[in-house]
Amino acid sequence: AQRVTQPEKLLSVFKGAPVELKCNYSYSGSPELFWYVQYSRQRLQLLLRHISRESIKGFTADLNKGETSFHLKKPFAQEEDSAMYYCALEGAQKLVFGQGTRLTINP
Amino acid sequence: TGVTQSPTHLIKTRGQQVTLSCSPISGHRSVSWYQQTPGQGLQFLFEYFSETQRNKGNFPGRFSGRQFSNSRSEMNVSTLELGDSALYLCASSLVDSENTIYFGEGSWLTVV
Numbered sequence: 716a717q718r719v720t721q722p723e724k725l726l727s728v729f730k731g732a733p734v735e736l737k738c739n740y741s742y743s744g745s746p747e748l749f750w751y752v753q754y755s756r757q758r759l760q761l762l763l764r765h766i767s768r769e770s771i772k773g774f775t776a777d778l779n780k781g782e783t784s785f786h787l788k789k790p791f792a793q794e795e796d797s798a799m800y801y802c803a804l805e806g807a808q809k810l811v812f813g814q815g816t817r818l819t820i821n822p
Numbered sequence: 823t824g825v826t827q828s829p830t831h832l833i834k835t836r837g838q839q840v841t842l843s844c845s846p847i848s849g850h851r852s853v854s855w856y857q858q859t860p861g862q863g864l865q866f867l868f869e870y871f872s873e874t875q876r877n878k879g880n881f882p883g884r885f886s887g888r889q890f891s892n893s894r895s896e897m898n899v900s901t902l903e904l905g906d907s908a909l910y911l912c913a914s915s916l917v918d919s920e921n922t923i924y925f926g927e928g929s930w931l932t933v934v
Contacts, residue, residue: 758824759911759925801864809877810854810923812864 717742719804721813728792729821736787736816738776738802747805748785750776751812754798762787762800772796792820823847825914825926833932839900842929846893846914852876853895854923855887858909867910870895871917899931907933 718741728734740746750762763771765778765785776787785802797820802813826845834840846853854869854877866879870889887897893914899906909930915923 758927761922764922807877809866809869809879811866812856814863 717804717806717809717811719802719811719813721800721802721816723816724814725817725819727819727821730794731791734787734789734792734796734818734820736800736802736818738785738787738813740783740785740802740804742783742804742806744806746778748776748778749803749805749810750774750785750787751801751803752798753801759801794820794822796820825912825924827910827912827926827929829929830927831930831932833934834902835934836902836904838902839898840902840931841896841898842910842912842931844895844897844912844914844926846895846912847924850914850916850924851893852915852917852921852923853889853893854913854915855895855897856911856913857881858911858928859907864911867897902933904933907931 720739722737748765751759752762753759774787774789776785778785799815799817801815804811828843852871855867857865867881868875868887869877873889884900889895909928911928912926913923915921
Protein backbone atom coordinates (compact mmCIF):
# COMPACT_ATOMS: atom_id res chain seq x y z
CA ALA A 716 0.00 0.00 0.00
CA GLN A 717 1.10 3.54 -0.65
CA ARG A 718 1.49 5.78 2.36
CA VAL A 719 2.96 9.22 2.93
CA THR A 720 3.71 10.56 6.38
CA GLN A 721 4.41 14.16 7.26
CA PRO A 722 5.15 14.07 10.98
CA GLU A 723 4.79 17.81 11.59
CA LYS A 724 1.38 19.41 11.27
CA LEU A 725 2.78 22.81 12.11
CA LEU A 726 6.24 24.26 11.63
CA SER A 727 7.28 27.76 12.55
CA VAL A 728 10.66 29.32 11.77
CA PHE A 729 12.11 32.80 11.63
CA LYS A 730 12.85 34.60 8.38
CA GLY A 731 16.34 33.78 7.19
CA ALA A 732 16.52 30.51 9.10
CA PRO A 733 16.80 27.13 7.36
CA VAL A 734 13.63 25.14 6.77
CA GLU A 735 13.16 21.40 6.55
CA LEU A 736 9.75 19.82 6.04
CA LYS A 737 9.85 16.10 6.63
CA CYS A 738 8.24 13.48 4.45
CA ASN A 739 8.50 9.71 4.72
CA TYR A 740 6.85 7.24 2.40
CA SER A 741 5.95 3.61 2.13
CA TYR A 742 5.68 2.00 -1.28
CA SER A 743 6.79 -1.37 -2.61
CA GLY A 744 7.56 -0.14 -6.11
CA SER A 745 9.67 2.64 -7.51
CA PRO A 746 8.08 5.86 -6.28
CA GLU A 747 7.52 9.16 -7.98
CA LEU A 748 7.53 11.85 -5.31
CA PHE A 749 6.25 15.40 -5.33
CA TRP A 750 5.84 18.42 -3.14
CA TYR A 751 2.70 20.50 -3.52
CA VAL A 752 2.09 23.88 -1.96
CA GLN A 753 -1.05 25.83 -1.19
CA TYR A 754 -0.62 29.52 -0.47
CA SER A 755 -3.38 31.43 1.29
CA ARG A 756 -6.46 31.77 -0.92
CA GLN A 757 -4.77 30.00 -3.83
CA ARG A 758 -5.26 26.59 -5.32
CA LEU A 759 -3.00 23.65 -4.67
CA GLN A 760 -0.04 23.66 -7.05
CA LEU A 761 3.02 21.59 -7.80
CA LEU A 762 6.21 22.88 -6.18
CA LEU A 763 8.67 20.27 -7.35
CA ARG A 764 9.07 16.61 -8.28
CA HIS A 765 12.01 14.40 -7.49
CA ILE A 766 12.68 13.27 -11.05
CA SER A 767 13.34 16.85 -12.13
CA ARG A 768 16.01 17.34 -9.46
CA GLU A 769 15.30 21.05 -9.67
CA SER A 770 15.23 23.91 -7.23
CA ILE A 771 12.04 25.92 -7.17
CA LYS A 772 11.80 29.15 -5.15
CA GLY A 773 14.97 28.05 -3.37
CA PHE A 774 13.46 24.72 -2.27
CA THR A 775 15.09 21.38 -2.97
CA ALA A 776 14.16 17.83 -2.07
CA ASP A 777 16.27 14.72 -2.31
CA LEU A 778 14.85 11.26 -2.53
CA ASN A 779 16.54 8.96 -0.04
CA LYS A 780 15.43 5.44 -0.87
CA GLY A 781 17.35 3.95 2.05
CA GLU A 782 15.47 6.08 4.55
CA THR A 783 12.33 6.24 2.37
CA SER A 784 12.31 10.00 2.78
CA PHE A 785 11.80 13.02 0.59
CA HIS A 786 12.37 15.99 2.86
CA LEU A 787 11.88 19.51 1.53
CA LYS A 788 14.61 22.01 2.36
CA LYS A 789 15.39 25.67 1.95
CA PRO A 790 18.51 27.30 3.40
CA PHE A 791 16.99 30.72 4.10
CA ALA A 792 13.26 31.02 4.69
CA GLN A 793 11.30 33.98 3.38
CA GLU A 794 7.98 35.32 4.63
CA GLU A 795 6.29 34.43 1.34
CA ASP A 796 7.09 30.76 1.98
CA SER A 797 4.32 30.64 4.57
CA ALA A 798 1.86 28.09 3.20
CA MET A 799 0.53 24.57 3.49
CA TYR A 800 2.90 21.97 2.07
CA TYR A 801 1.92 18.49 0.98
CA CYS A 802 4.20 15.63 0.11
CA ALA A 803 2.73 13.21 -2.44
CA LEU A 804 3.63 9.83 -3.89
CA GLU A 805 2.52 8.61 -7.28
CA GLY A 806 2.24 4.90 -7.83
CA ALA A 807 -0.19 2.70 -9.72
CA GLN A 808 -1.55 5.81 -11.41
CA LYS A 809 -2.73 7.18 -8.10
CA LEU A 810 -1.47 10.19 -6.19
CA VAL A 811 -1.41 9.76 -2.42
CA PHE A 812 -0.89 12.81 -0.23
CA GLY A 813 0.49 13.26 3.23
CA GLN A 814 -1.51 15.14 5.84
CA GLY A 815 0.33 18.34 5.13
CA THR A 816 2.53 20.70 7.13
CA ARG A 817 1.54 24.29 7.75
CA LEU A 818 4.72 26.35 7.53
CA THR A 819 4.75 29.79 9.13
CA ILE A 820 7.67 32.13 8.63
CA ASN A 821 7.96 34.70 11.38
CA PRO A 822 9.45 38.12 10.57
CA THR B 823 -7.76 29.08 -18.14
CA GLY B 824 -7.26 26.55 -15.41
CA VAL B 825 -9.34 23.73 -14.05
CA THR B 826 -12.80 25.01 -13.23
CA GLN B 827 -15.21 23.46 -10.78
CA SER B 828 -18.83 24.13 -10.00
CA PRO B 829 -20.56 24.87 -7.80
CA THR B 830 -18.02 26.55 -5.54
CA HIS B 831 -20.15 26.17 -2.42
CA LEU B 832 -23.27 24.21 -1.63
CA ILE B 833 -25.26 23.01 1.33
CA LYS B 834 -27.16 19.75 1.27
CA THR B 835 -29.25 17.81 3.75
CA ARG B 836 -28.43 14.31 4.97
CA GLY B 837 -29.85 11.69 2.63
CA GLN B 838 -29.78 13.92 -0.42
CA GLN B 839 -27.47 13.45 -3.37
CA VAL B 840 -25.11 15.89 -5.00
CA THR B 841 -23.37 16.25 -8.35
CA LEU B 842 -20.17 18.24 -8.74
CA SER B 843 -18.75 19.30 -12.05
CA CYS B 844 -15.20 19.74 -13.32
CA SER B 845 -13.89 21.17 -16.57
CA PRO B 846 -10.24 20.26 -17.14
CA ILE B 847 -7.66 22.40 -18.85
CA SER B 848 -8.14 22.28 -22.60
CA GLY B 849 -6.33 19.29 -24.03
CA HIS B 850 -6.07 17.47 -20.72
CA ARG B 851 -7.56 14.00 -20.83
CA SER B 852 -6.98 12.75 -17.31
CA VAL B 853 -9.22 13.99 -14.51
CA SER B 854 -8.91 12.95 -10.90
CA TRP B 855 -10.96 13.80 -7.83
CA TYR B 856 -9.88 14.26 -4.23
CA GLN B 857 -11.66 14.84 -0.95
CA GLN B 858 -10.02 17.24 1.47
CA THR B 859 -11.02 17.35 5.13
CA PRO B 860 -9.23 18.70 8.21
CA GLY B 861 -9.10 15.25 9.77
CA GLN B 862 -8.18 13.05 6.80
CA GLY B 863 -6.32 15.51 4.59
CA LEU B 864 -6.35 14.93 0.84
CA GLN B 865 -7.73 11.57 -0.15
CA PHE B 866 -7.88 10.17 -3.66
CA LEU B 867 -11.38 9.38 -4.90
CA PHE B 868 -10.97 8.27 -8.51
CA GLU B 869 -9.30 9.04 -11.80
CA TYR B 870 -10.74 9.06 -15.30
CA PHE B 871 -9.10 8.93 -18.67
CA SER B 872 -10.89 8.77 -22.00
CA GLU B 873 -14.24 8.28 -20.28
CA THR B 874 -12.96 5.25 -18.34
CA GLN B 875 -12.31 5.02 -14.62
CA ARG B 876 -8.69 3.92 -14.35
CA ASN B 877 -8.28 4.00 -10.62
CA LYS B 878 -10.40 4.25 -7.53
CA GLY B 879 -9.67 5.13 -3.92
CA ASN B 880 -11.11 3.58 -0.79
CA PHE B 881 -14.48 5.26 -0.72
CA PRO B 882 -17.90 3.61 -0.49
CA GLY B 883 -20.03 3.03 -3.55
CA ARG B 884 -22.06 6.15 -2.72
CA PHE B 885 -19.23 8.04 -4.39
CA SER B 886 -19.24 7.73 -8.16
CA GLY B 887 -18.08 9.66 -11.15
CA ARG B 888 -17.95 9.80 -14.87
CA GLN B 889 -16.14 11.51 -17.67
CA PHE B 890 -17.59 12.75 -20.89
CA SER B 891 -16.13 12.69 -24.38
CA ASN B 892 -14.97 16.29 -24.00
CA SER B 893 -13.02 15.23 -20.87
CA ARG B 894 -15.33 17.13 -18.54
CA SER B 895 -16.09 15.13 -15.45
CA GLU B 896 -18.74 14.88 -12.79
CA MET B 897 -18.77 13.21 -9.45
CA ASN B 898 -21.86 12.19 -7.56
CA VAL B 899 -22.40 11.41 -3.93
CA SER B 900 -25.66 9.74 -3.01
CA THR B 901 -27.33 9.38 0.38
CA LEU B 902 -25.22 12.14 1.86
CA GLU B 903 -23.84 11.80 5.39
CA LEU B 904 -22.59 14.52 7.70
CA GLY B 905 -19.07 13.17 7.28
CA ASP B 906 -19.18 13.90 3.56
CA SER B 907 -18.79 17.59 4.33
CA ALA B 908 -15.50 18.48 2.67
CA LEU B 909 -13.72 20.33 -0.07
CA TYR B 910 -13.83 18.28 -3.25
CA LEU B 911 -10.94 18.97 -5.56
CA CYS B 912 -10.66 18.12 -9.20
CA ALA B 913 -7.32 17.92 -10.98
CA SER B 914 -6.39 17.42 -14.60
CA SER B 915 -3.30 16.41 -16.50
CA LEU B 916 -2.39 15.72 -20.10
CA VAL B 917 -2.31 11.96 -19.85
CA ASP B 918 -1.71 10.79 -16.30
CA SER B 919 -0.15 11.99 -13.10
CA GLU B 920 3.33 11.58 -14.54
CA ASN B 921 2.54 14.86 -16.19
CA THR B 922 2.05 17.86 -13.97
CA ILE B 923 -1.44 17.84 -12.53
CA TYR B 924 -3.32 21.07 -12.08
CA PHE B 925 -5.93 21.54 -9.39
CA GLY B 926 -9.16 23.45 -9.43
CA GLU B 927 -10.25 25.62 -6.54
CA GLY B 928 -12.68 23.01 -5.35
CA SER B 929 -16.30 22.67 -4.41
CA TRP B 930 -17.13 23.19 -0.75
CA LEU B 931 -19.86 20.78 0.30
CA THR B 932 -21.59 21.15 3.64
CA VAL B 933 -24.01 18.43 4.72
CA VAL B 934 -26.45 19.41 7.47
